[in-house]
Amino acid sequence: MGSNLAVPAEWPDGSYRDLLRGPDGRVRWRSGPRKNVVVVDCRRLLAGFMRGTPTSALGIQGLRVGAGSDAWDQPPGPPPPVPDQAELVDPDPFTVPRANLQIDFLDGPNVTADPTNRIQVVTTLGPGVPPWPDPASNHPTSTLREFGLVGELDGATMLIDYVTHLAIPKDPSSTLERTIWLTF
Numbered sequence: 001m002g003s004n005l006a007v008p009a010e011w012p013d014g015s016y017r018d019l020l021r022g023p024d025g026r027v028r029w030r031s032g033p034r035k036n037v038v039v040v041d042c043r044r045l046l047a048g049f050m051r052g053t054p055t056s057a058l059g060i061q062g063l064r065v066g067a068g069s070d071a072w073d074q075p076p077g078p079p080p081p082v083p084d085q086a087e088l089v090d091p092d093p094f095t096v097p098r099a100n101l102q103i104d105f106l107d108g109p110n111v112t113a114d115p116t117n118r119i120q121v122v123t124t125l126g127p128g129v130p131p132w133p134d135p136a137s138n139h140p141t142s143t144l145r146e147f148g149l150v151g152e153l154d155g156a157t158m159l160i161d162y163v164t165h166l167a168i169p170k171d172p173s174s175t176l177e178r179t180i181w182l183t184f
Contacts, residue, residue: 012038013183014161023127023173034165037081038182041158046184048153058152060160062097063123063178065130066090067138068145068164078145078164085162088146092137094130095150096123106181121149121180127173144168149180
């Protein structure tokens with residue numbers, strides 16, 4: 001078993017990092033580690049899992065990315081995420097399915113097969129992902145401003161964490177590599 005069982009002051013806790021690559025594979029932009037907000041519905045999901053039958057709780061089922069609001073590009077910028085956020089602001093977000101996420105346990109900085117209280121979720125949004133621009137889906141550009149992991153409780157999709165961020169101009173030929181860490 002992992003030895004990294006320290007519980008953070010804000011529990012559960014999350015952070016993420018982004019890396020944007022151009023079509024040639026060169027890094028165009030990278031963020032440092034940033035906080036994300038583990039939302040209230042994550043606690044409900046964990047409680048449903050702990051209670052078990054007749055509740056059906058499924059962990060991470062995907063990563064939703066959204067355009068957020070164009071207004072966030074003006075000062076003071078995007079609003080900070082709040083713990084009671086229940087869905088993305090974007091009414092038609094793109095969902096990266098679980099099959100396209102790499103989810104691992106971490107012991108310190110190392111990936112381990114043994115269950116620990118930390119997980120790392122890595123996804124790559126390659127060229128054409130999401131399939132924007134697409135004015136028919138309310139996405140005239142492929143700019144990203146928000147994301148959230150989603151799970152399922154009794155058949156209902158719910159947010160696990162939520163992030164608002166400055167606009168990432170992900171053109172259709174670029175690749176965004178997103179790494180998310182959660183500590184329980």
